[in-house]
Amino acid sequence: MPLYVVTAGDLGINAQEVEQNLSQVLHLCSEWNALTLIDEADIFLEARSSSELQRNALVCVMLRLLEYHQGILFLTSNRASNIDPAVRSRITVALHYEALSQKGREAVWRNLLQKLPHSQADPSKLARHVLNGRQIKSHFGMKLDLLTCVYAVC
Missing domain, CATH: 3.40.50.300 (P-loop containing nucleotide triphosphate hydrolases)
Incomplete structure (x- = not known):
């Protein structure tokens, strides 16, 4: 679907x-x-x-x-x-998500870093920073943009 x-x-x-x-x-x-x-x-x-x-x-x-x-x-x-x-009253199911634990943040970082096969980044170190999933994704996107710019000689 x-x-x-x-x-x-x-x-x-x-x-x-x-x-x-x-x-x-x-x-x-x-x-x-x-x-x-x-x-x-x-x-x-x-x-x-x-x-x-x-x-x-x-x-x-x-x-x-x-x-x-x-x-x-x-x-x-x-x-x-x-x-x-x-x-x-019109919502059938409402879900509340708790803040990510360090283990959860590490899993998000690990998942995103798989897109960079030669990355030396350590997901466990990155997970020490208290960020939500959206912030982690944003940080990752900025990292990709910087790498693209460096290798493309912006």
Whole structure:
């Protein structure tokens, strides 16, 4: 089953734009029988307040589209404690991930370093730095960019 990944930023910043773009994404996912992942969906999930009408409109768009979407949709958020109750009631399964242990960080580093067959980096030493998976991936990406630049003589 394919996975269609989109970030909240890809969908737009105002309710009309988000509704149009998200409707199109969900339609495509239905046509392709694909899973949908909206990364960093915090802006669409946060509890509504009387002082932030534009954000409230975004949450309402998300609620309406969630209500009628027949497929499987994954939403990622770093602010699970502030999810709007109406959104929360539409979530079938919510998963919380604890911070990575040193052993977990080492496994992530080891997995990424396999892409560099001649790397001398020690995953156990790298894992001493307390980073989450996204930060590790970002650090790894910067390392690849630097190596590419050095060998390409930027």
